[in-house]
Amino acid sequence: MNNSWLKENTFHYSEFGDLSRLVDEKQKKNLKISLCLPTLNEEKTIAKEIIIMKSELMSRFPLVDELVVIDSGSSDNTVAIARSFGADVYNANEILPDLEQFKGKGENLWKALYITTGDIIVYIDADIKNIHHRFAFGLIGPLLRFDKIKYVKAFYDRPISIGKNRIRPTGGGRVTELVIRPLFSLFFPELTQILQPLSGEYAGFREIFEKIPFPIGYGVETSMILDIYEKWGLEVIAQVDLDRRIHRNQDTKALGRMSFAILKTFINRQKNLGLGEFKSNLYDEIIQYNLVENEYQPDIFKIAGLERPPIIEIPEYCQKFKPNVN
Amino acid sequence: MLVDEIKALRDTIITNIVLIGQVPAPTFKEKRRSSLFQERLAEFGVDEVTTDGYRNPIGIIRGTSPEKPPIFVGAHLDTFFERDIVHNYTIRENTITGPGILDNSLGVGVLVSLPIIFERLGLRFESDVVLAGTIQSIGKGNLRGTRHLLKTWPTPIRGAICLEGVELGRLNYFSDGMIRGEIVCRIPEEKGVMYKFTPNAILILNEVINEILNLRLSQRPRARIVIGKISGGANHGKIAYDATLGFEIRSDSYKMVRSIYNDLRDIVDGIGHENEAVLDMKTISNLKAARLKFNHPLVKSTAEVLKTLGIKPVSKSTESALSIFLSRKIPTVTLGITHGENSYTHNATMEIEPMFKGIAQIIGVLKAIDSGVCDEQ
Numbered sequence: 001m002n003n004s005w006l007k008e009n010t011f012h013y014s015e016f017g018d019l020s021r022l023v024d025e026k027q028k029k030n031l032k033i034s035l036c037l038p039t040l041n042e043e044k045t046i047a048k049e050i051i052i053m054k055s056e057l058m059s060r061f062p063l064v065d066e067l068v069v070i071d072s073g074s075s076d077n078t079v080a081i082a083r084s085f086g087a088d089v090y091n092a093n094e095i096l097p098d099l100e101q102f103k104g105k106g107e108n109l110w111k112a113l114y115i116t117t118g119d120i121i122v123y124i125d126a127d128i129k130n131i132h133h134r135f136a137f138g139l140i141g142p143l144l145r146f147d148k149i150k151y152v153k154a155f156y157d158r159p160i161s162i163g164k165n166r167i168r169p170t171g172g173g174r175v176t177e178l179v180i181r182p183l184f185s186l187f188f189p190e191l192t193q194i195l196q197p198l199s200g201e202y203a204g205f206r207e208i209f210e211k212i213p214f215p216i217g218y219g220v221e222t223s224m225i226l227d228i229y230e231k232w233g234l235e236v237i238a239q240v241d242l243d244r245r246i247h248r249n250q251d252t253k254a255l256g257r258m259s260f261a262i263l264k265t266f267i268n269r270q271k272n273l274g275l276g277e278f279k280s281n282l283y284d285e286i287i288q289y290n291l292v293e294n295e296y297q298p299d300i301f302k303i304a305g306l307e308r309p310p311i312i313e314i315p316e317y318c319q320k321f322k323p324n325v326n
Numbered sequence: 327m328l329v330d331e332i333k334a335l336r337d338t339i340i341t342n343i344v345l346i347g348q349v350p351a352p353t354f355k356e357k358r359r360s361s362l363f364q365e366r367l368a369e370f371g372v373d374e375v376t377t378d379g380y381r382n383p384i385g386i387i388r389g390t391s392p393e394k395p396p397i398f399v400g401a402h403l404d405t406f407f408e409r410d411i412v413h414n415y416t417i418r419e420n421t422i423t424g425p426g427i428l429d430n431s432l433g434v435g436v437l438v439s440l441p442i443i444f445e446r447l448g449l450r451f452e453s454d455v456v457l458a459g460t461i462q463s464i465g466k467g468n469l470r471g472t473r474h475l476l477k478t479w480p481t482p483i484r485g486a487i488c489l490e491g492v493e494l495g496r497l498n499y500f501s502d503g504m505i506r507g508e509i510v511c512r513i514p515e516e517k518g519v520m521y522k523f524t525p526n527a528i529l530i531l532n533e534v535i536n537e538i539l540n541l542r543l544s545q546r547p548r549a550r551i552v553i554g555k556i557s558g559g560a561n562h563g564k565i566a567y568d569a570t571l572g573f574e575i576r577s578d579s580y581k582m583v584r585s586i587y588n589d590l591r592d593i594v595d596g597i598g599h600e601n602e603a604v605l606d607m608k609t610i611s612n613l614k615a616a617r618l619k620f621n622h623p624l625v626k627s628t629a630e631v632l633k634t635l636g637i638k639p640v641s642k643s644t645e646s647a648l649s650i651f652l653s654r655k656i657p658t659v660t661l662g663i664t665h666g667e668n669s670y671t672h673n674a675t676m677e678i679e680p681m682f683k684g685i686a687q688i689i690g691v692l693k694a695i696d697s698g699v700c701d702e703q
Contacts, residue, residue: 047417048344055337084419085337129414130348246414 006193009142009149009238013134016141016240019061025144032065034118035136038108040072042126043081049124049131050085056133063137068116069126070095070108078126090115096316102306105200106220110308113209114317120144121209125200129246139203142238150236151204151228155196156245173198179259180222183266187275190234197225198262201242208232210312210323218258219265219305226269253288257301260286264305328689329635331447333682338442340417340678342366343435347427348413353404353467357381360403363438363459370441372457380474385457387441389450389696396454397695398486398656399440399688400472400647401433402463406670423675428666432491432676434459436663436685443685451696453484460647465506468611472647476654485624485700486651486658487691491666491676494684497632497639498660499625500617501649503580505587505609509534509571509594511558512604525601527569528558533601534571537593541586549577549586572610576645580614613645616652623699624657624691631690635683657700661687 016022026033035057037049050067057064069082069089082089093101095111109123120143122136135154142149176198184191191197198221212227214220228237250258270278288299311317332339345366351359360383367385368375374386383403386396405426407413415424424431437457444450460471476483490496511527511534535553543549551573558569575586591607598605618625620641632639644660651658663684666676 043418044416047419048415051337051417052341052344055341059337081419085417129412132345246412 002190003193005190005234009235010195010241011138011142011238012241013138013141013243016137016145017134019057019063019137022137022141022144023061023063026063029144031119031144032117033063033120033122033140034112034116035064035067035122035124036109036112036116037067037069037087037124037126038072038105038112039069039074039078039082039126040105041074041076041078043074043076043078045127045129045131046078047081047085049126049128050082050087052131052133053136054086057136063140064122065118066116068112070112070115072103072105072108096314098316099314102216102308104215104217106214106216107308109220110214110311113206113311114314114320119206120203121206122203123201130244135201135242135245136203138240138242139201142240143203143205146238148235149238150208150232151224152202152238152240153194153196153225154199154201154242154245155239156199156242175255175259175262179262183263187273188229191225191229193234194225194237194239196239197221204228206321207323208236210317210321211310213307213309214311215261215265215305215307217303218261219307222262222265223269223307226266226273230269230272253299256288257286257303260301261303261305264303265307268305268307328447328686329682332443332685335439335443335446336678336682339436339439339681339685340422342439343422343427343432344415344417346435346438347415347424347431350407350409350411350413351404351426352406352408353462353464355409356403356461359434360459360461363403363434366438367441367457370438371445372441378475379478380461380471382461382471382475383459384475385441387444387451387455387457389453389455391452394453395482395484396456397451397484397692398456398458398651399437399489399692400458400460400486401437401489402430402471402647403434403459403461404464404467405429405431406464407672411672420678421675422678423673425672425674427676428491428669428674430489430491432663432666432681433489436681436688437489439685440688443689447689449689451692453696455692463647466610469613469647469650472650476650476656483651483654483656485695486656487688487695488647488651488658488660489688490646490660490662492664492669493640493662493666494664494680495632495637495640496644496660496662497625497628497641498644498646498648499620499622499628499641499658500578500643501613501615501645501652502576502578502643503583503615504574504576504611504613504645505583506572506574506611507587507590507607507609509573509590510606510608511569511598513565513567514604515567524565525603526565527603528566530597530601530603530605531556531558531569531571533597534593534605537597538573538590541589543586544577544582547577547579547582549575549579549582551575551586551590574645576643578615578617578643583612613649614653616649618652618657618659622657623702624659624695627694627699628659628661628687628691631687631694634690635687637683637687657695659691661691663688
């Protein structure tokens with residue numbers, strides 16, 4: 001396998017640490033950049049993300065033009081806190097209210113395309129415990145500096161939080177290694193060069209995002225890679241080492257549900273990607289078992305794998321942005 | 327007005343506190359935090375950013391009168407928390423919570439924010455302002471960073487401010503003499519085989535504590551012994567083979583501190599001998615007593631600045647970098663920046679709003695030093 005992409009399209013965030021230069025590039029190209037934080041009960045981390053991004057990338061260096069929080073209906077103080085620290089906060093259900101409503105990260109990201117006005121959209125998870133503005137400028141850098149790059153994904157060291165106050169230096173990435181990488185290796189070996197395909201931080205040009213579908217839930221990261229790869233090729237993608245991101249440790253069953261959604265996303269694309277024949281009527285439920293009072297009882301989760309169409313197909317969006325459909 | 331101007335930089339000040347605080351910096355392992363300290367100062371356009379020979383990071387903001395000695399503003403970089411502790415800070419509407427924030431990530435975060443605050447306020451000083459993040463301060467660090475920085479600094483120093491996270495209103499200008507030490511008791515394991523009744527290290531230390539409590543301490547010069555830390559044993563049902571007692575002797579006379587230390591040594595030697603246990607006493611750190619007079623112009627001006635801002639000054643002794651400055655005859659005060667709680671826990675919490683007054687007082691005192699309140703002593 002040719003791994004030239006890995007060498008040429010992999011960067012370290014420090015290569016883009018000269019923020020004045022990035023601002024110059026942005027202004028020269030007359031681009032606008034939007035930062036979107038999708039939230040659901042993130043009261044512990046949201047203020048920190050907003051403050052650091054605003055201070056470093058809006059006040060000190062005008063790299064980001066707008067910062068929006070798209071909330072899925074948090075029951076904690078996420079919305080109030082985000083507003084008090086100056087973010088534009090939207091409830092996902094109130095965006096494009098005439099459409100059927102769904103709940104999920106992918107839904108928020110898709111609706112952010114309608115709310116934001118930037119030419120470049122940066123998506124950053126709102127639960128990053130060790131947030132730093134490199135998470136945004138590291139992703140923006142390649143988009144501004146290299147014309148061929150249209151979509152940038154993050155990768156990092158992955159220490160995971162164990163217990164309340166301690167971290168374990170390595171870990172995580174189980175779904176990547178057990179599901180995504182075997183799938184990519186089987187069908188698209190060159191995609192294995194993307195080191196953390198499931199990372200929750202990425203940025204890209206609107207002209208890319210508006211032309212691809214967005215799964216409502218977990219599958220959104222996988223679908224983006226597959227769809228961008230299929231439509232524009234690997235060369236428009238880059239990856240950036242963001243150094244270190246502390247994750248929450250998830251239990252195996254939660255990872256099982258995530259894997260199920262990812263597999264559905266993958267198989268939903270069997271025709272476009274030329275994967276061959278899979279069973280056409282896939283089931284929508286993952287069945288896991290628990291031992292309850294000496295009996296194995298099924299624990300069934302419905303994961304429909306619904307997807308939003310490319311937003312360019314939504315009339316309200318076309319009316320607002322008048323995109324070039326070609 | 328001044329406070330409001332500072333408040334306009336809220337996001338950047340908080341960002342500095344959080345970015346600094348989220349980099350663990352246990353004593354002797356401050357390198358990453360030190361790099362970040364320098365990185366931030368360089369980003370803020372500080373004229374000179376470097377380290378001294380002991381690797382204390384410093385930034386120098388050049389003044390308008392090169393002949394005036396520099397003013398130091400210092401904050402210790404190290405905290406009590408180890409590297410594998412999650413150093414994630416949580417910001418709420420008026421608080422920030424996280425390990426080490428009060429001692430002393432807040433102080434360091436504010437220190438690195440000073441250049442942009444000066445810029446915003448259009449402030450220039452006659453003296454160079456040296457922003458020093460000192461390493462190896464806490465516990466076994468024994469203030470080595472500060473000691474080295476001052477010992478090797480090539481010029482006289484006009485005056486100094488030490489920054490601590492809490493409490494807003496503290497105005498420290500004297501420091502007691504102090505010896506901090508540990509008494510370690512170990513029972514050689516073979517004794518357990520030989521004797522029916524194995525000596526218990528915890529009980530032996532208990533004897534030591536009882537003898538310490540029996541000491542008659544002087545009222546003038548006043549003196550006291552703080553028994554601040556104890557650990558030992560393996561589990562609930564096993565005789566303890568080791569135990570450690572941490573103590574501090576304080577007095578406004580260092581001679582008195584030494585005298586009490588010798589009393590403690592006699593106690594330790596006697597009890598060790600009687601119990602056939604290995605009982606060691608060692609010094610972790612020590613400080614000589616030093617002070618400014620209460621009517622020193624720096625003390626008076628600082629009290630005035632605090633009162634003008636509506637802050638009630640509270641003066642107590644502090645055993646910190648202040649004493650190193652004072653022992654070198656550098657007029658110095660220690661100031662607290664805001665209110666907080668749970669100082670030494672993972673949930674240490676600072677209040678955001680009072681911090682802006684806390685920063686305003688630093689600027690007031692800096693201006694006072696720059697106008698010459700330390701020059702005539």
